[in-house]
Amino acid sequence: MDTIRLHDKTFRRSISCEQLQKAIAEVAARINSDYREKRTPLFVGVLNGSFMFMGELLRHISFDCEVSFVKIASYSGTATTGRVRELIGLSQDIRSRHVILVEDIVDTGASIEYMTGVLKKQGPADIAVATLLFKPECYRKQMPPKYYALSIPDKFIVGFGLDYDQLGRNYKDIYEIADDHE
Ligand code: 5GP
């Protein structure tokens, strides 16, 4: 399918499943060589968006590893605190572990900065971020993701785990918004 319709918007295919698979295999090869000697690294996926990337990435990982998922819960706090975020679901003790945080997309970098901050307080040996997609034009922080499969322009995309208002996660290709002004 070259275009899809989700809710009120049209999206056109911008990255094929084959391109994604090739780029993910390449990033996995880098992770394999960087982590081969390290003791049982832990992949931590950020739900919901990372589930497809995690699946495809791990098929190429060739060292002993563990896998877990977390979720960011956001809710409105009091008037003074504004939006409150909380990282939920991590059952493992990550002290002295090699943690690889697995994300769908890094845009401004606020989410990964928040999550690595929370995880660092638990004393891991180290934390690296592996993301499927990176939007360098939008990035505003100091620590760009160490591993990314592809960098993309500043366009809203869906597919391969990513959603538009919960729809579109199931598509195997990536689609970009056809008209931002629609
Ligand atoms: P950041 O905190 O880096 O600005 O944004 C990261 C989060 O925003 C991602 O985990 C994702 O949930 C959402 N996001 C950013 N850009 C896109 C996009 O193009 N498409 C979709 N579906 N989500 C996006």
Ligand code: MG
């Ligand atoms: Mg996300």
